[in-house]
Amino acid sequence: MTGSLSAPWWVEISDNGRSGVVVYHEGINTISCYWEFCGGDTVASIFIGDISEWNTCYPWAVGRRMDVLMRIAAEVVRQKAPTCSALIEDQLGFISIK
Template identity: 45%
Template structure:
């Protein structure tokens, strides 16, 4: 997985042998370190059918890897219906 930065935002490239996904992220404010957007479930079904049934698993992998690489003192909250990953400072 690659995390690219362009100022206060960027992209995350997730790769598997079956295909690739792209996520957009931007820095947050207050207790929000960053927000990461995947697409809605219907988009995954139409554009990434290889990943649609594993959406929850992939969102979790992306969240865990972002925390590991960039925010080790944070936690990830996943809002699966929206495909949103919220990286927050630990309490």
Template identity: 35%
Template sequence: MMNKKAKRIVYKDGFGNIIPDEDLILREKLNKELQQKFSRRVEYTGNVRSGSVIYIDSDTRIEFYHEMGGGNCLVYIDIPTEAQWVAFTKTPLARRKEILEFVAATVQAQQASNCYFEIKENSITYYYK
């Protein structure tokens, strides 16, 4: 018995134009989204006093400056406002909330477990509980 590769079916409309294969397009989009979500991580440079928090996923790298706070504030991370987001990060504004929530929760879990955080327009701030 011969091992034959299955040929992909190409659908055409009444004029002979190829109809896009929406199933394959959707599958490719979902695979990319899954790869981004499962490869993302946060790295740090500098020291406790100041440095950078770096968000990394499969095709994105965004560096945010952080600095030690005072009083009830342990640390804050500078983030671009919505108006600055695309120019600063080169990522769509639609991903801003997802990325910032991931960064905030990851930093809390790894570096500031005794704190709670607030995501504001231009910063993520960690306060002692």
């Protein structure tokens, strides 16, 4: 199935101590990302994987990676860290919450 930016979507965040999982839902499709608390200026990092891993694991989202990552980043900030901002490190494969 092909995803669509007009399909209903939501983000769930779970924790297990100092880490957890962020799950992006879009219709029946999901993307699961590991996150962990950090130190210094970075509150948490969400590991999204590199582009080739993304294209293999989430073929329904190929070509829409940045749009989906922006949704994930905005929702994590909104739900868990409203005084923070998100930095998407696309080439490195993670989102930093600062």
